[in-house]
Amino acid sequence: LSNVIVNEVDSPEPRRRSDGERSHAAILEEAAQLATVIGIDGLSIARLAEAVGMSKSGLFAHFGSKEELQIATIKAASRTFTQRVIDPTRVAPTGLDRLRGLAENFLRYLESTYPGGCFFASVAAELDTRPGPVRDLALRINAAWLGGLERAIHDAQAEGDIDPAEDPEQLAFELNSFLLLANQQFVVSRTGEPLDRARRAIDRRLSR
Amino acid sequence: LSNVIVNEVDSPEPRRRSDGERSHAAILEEAAQLATVIGIDGLSIARLAEAVGMSKSGLFAHFGSKEELQIATIKAASRTFTQRVIDPTRVAPTGLDRLRGLAENFLRYLESTYPGGCFFASVAAELDTRPGPVRDLALRINAAWLGGLERAIHDAQAEGDIDPAEDPEQLAFELNSFLLLANQQFVVSRTGEPLDRARRAIDRRLSR
Numbered sequence: 261l262s263n264v265i266v267n268e269v270d271s272p273e274p275r276r277r278s279d280g281e282r283s284h285a286a287i288l289e290e291a292a293q294l295a296t297v298i299g300i301d302g303l304s305i306a307r308l309a310e311a312v313g314m315s316k317s318g319l320f321a322h323f324g325s326k327e328e329l330q331i332a333t334i335k336a337a338s339r340t341f342t343q344r345v346i347d348p349t350r351v352a353p354t355g356l357d358r359l360r361g362l363a364e365n366f367l368r369y370l371e372s373t374y375p376g377g378c379f380f381a382s383v384a385a386e387l388d389t390r391p392g393p394v395r396d397l398a399l400r401i402n403a404a405w406l407g408g409l410e411r412a413i414h415d416a417q418a419e420g421d422i423d424p425a426e427d428p429e430q431l432a433f434e435l436n437s438f439l440l441l442a443n444q445q446f447v448v449s450r451t452g453e454p455l456d457r458a459r460r461a462i463d464r465r466l467s468r
Numbered sequence: 469l470s471n472v473i474v475n476e477v478d479s480p481e482p483r484r485r486s487d488g489e490r491s492h493a494a495i496l497e498e499a500a501q502l503a504t505v506i507g508i509d510g511l512s513i514a515r516l517a518e519a520v521g522m523s524k525s526g527l528f529a530h531f532g533s534k535e536e537l538q539i540a541t542i543k544a545a546s547r548t549f550t551q552r553v554i555d556p557t558r559v560a561p562t563g564l565d566r567l568r569g570l571a572e573n574f575l576r577y578l579e580s581t582y583p584g585g586c587f588f589a590s591v592a593a594e595l596d597t598r599p600g601p602v603r604d605l606a607l608r609i610n611a612a613w614l615g616g617l618e619r620a621i622h623d624a625q626a627e628g629d630i631d632p633a634e635d636p637e638q639l640a641f642e643l644n645s646f647l648l649l650a651n652q653q654f655v656v657s658r659t660g661e662p663l664d665r666a667r668r669a670i671d672r673r674l675s676r
Contacts, residue, residue: 297597376597381593385594429665433646434646447597448607
C-alpha cells in the first residue's frame with residue numbers, strides 16, 4: 261500500500277527543506293484542514309489566500325490554478341496519511357498485526373488530524389458524482405488503502421491467523437465499513453463512542 | 469422508525485392533490501435529485517430555477533429562501549425514503565424479517581432513486597462540519613433510521629432470532645456500516661458489486 265501511495269505522490273527521500281518549501285508545505289497543510297470543512301471544491305485560491313493571510317498573487321506563484329491547488333492538497337494529505345497510518349505498521353511482525361495496526365492508526369488519525377475527520381473519506385463523498393482528475397486521484401488513493409488492507413489479510417491467511425476460506429476483498433470491505441462509519445459519526449458527535457464501536461466490530465470480526 | 473420519520477416531515481394522510489401541489493412535489497423531486505449531485509449547499513433557488521425551467525420569482529413563490537428550499541427538499545426526500553424503504557416492511561411477520569427487509573430495500577433504493585445514491589448519506593457527508601437547521605434535520609432523520617434498525621433487532625431478540633446477548637446499538641452500527649460503504653462504492657462504480665458485498669456481509673452477520 262505505502263508503495264502505491266508513495267508513487268502516487270512522487271514523494272522524494274527526506275531532505276533539508278528550504279524556507280520556500282517549508283512555507284509551501286504549511287500552505288498545503290492549511291489547505292487540507294480547510295478542505296475537510298468547506299469541501300475541496302470550495303477550496304479556491306482566493307479562499308485559501310484569506311485563510312493563510314497571503315495575497316492571491318502570492319498564492320498564484322505557488323499554484324497556477326484551483327485544480328493544481330486541489331491536486332497538490334490531495335498529495336500533501338496523502339503524505340500525511342502515509343506518515344500517520346501506514347508507516348508505523350511497517351515494523352509489524354505479522355500480517356494480522358499490520359491489519360490491526362492499520363485500523364487502529366486510522367481511528368487515531370481521524371480523531372487528531374483534520375476537523376472534518378478522514379481527508380479522503382471527506383473528498384470522496386464530495387466528489388463521487390463529479391468526474392475529473394481531482395476525483396480520480398482521490399479515488400486511486402482510496403483504492404490503494406483497500407488494497408493495503410487486502411494484502412495484510414492475504415499475509416495473515418498465509419500465516420494461519422485468518423481463515424484461508426475468507427475472501428480478502430470481502431473482509432477488507434467489512435473492516436473498512438466499520439472505519440468509515442466511525443469516521444462519519446465521529447465528525448458529527450466529536451465523541452470517542454463511534455471509534456470504540458468500530459474497534460469492537462473489528463475485534464469481533466477478526467477473532468474467529 | 470416510520471413514526472419518527474413521518475412526524476419529522478409532518479406528512480398528512482394521503483389525499484387528492486391540486487395542480488399547484490403536484491407541481492410543488494415535482495419541483496422538490498428535482499431538487500432532491502440535484503442535491504445528491506451538486507450538494508445541498510449548492511442547491512440555490514437560482515440553480516433549481518434553471519434545472520426545472522422556471523423563473524426565480526416563480527420559485528420564490530414556493531420557497532421564500534434557500535434554507536426553506538433545503539428544508540423542504542429534505543422533508544420530501546424523507547417521504548420518498550419512507551415510501552420506498554420503510555413502508556414495505558410494515559407487513560414483515562418478524563423483527564428479523566423487518567430488519568432484512570429494511571437492509572434490502574435500502575440497497576434497492578440507493579440503486580434506483582437518486583444519481584448520488586442515498587440522499588441522506590450524501591447530505592450528512594456534506595453538512596457534517598456545518599452546523600445549522602438543515603444539518604440538524606438531516607441528522608435527526610439519520611438517527612431515526614438507526615433507531616428503526618435497533619428496534620427491529622430488539623424485536624428479533626425477543627422472538628429468539630437474534631442472540632439476546634448482542635448489543636442492539638452495536639449490531640445496528642455494523643449493519644449500517646455495510647449499507648453505507650455499499651452506497652459510497654456504488655455511487656462511484658455504478659456496479660452491483662458493492663451491493664452484493666453488503667448483502668453477503670449482512671447475511672453472515674445475521675446468520676449466527
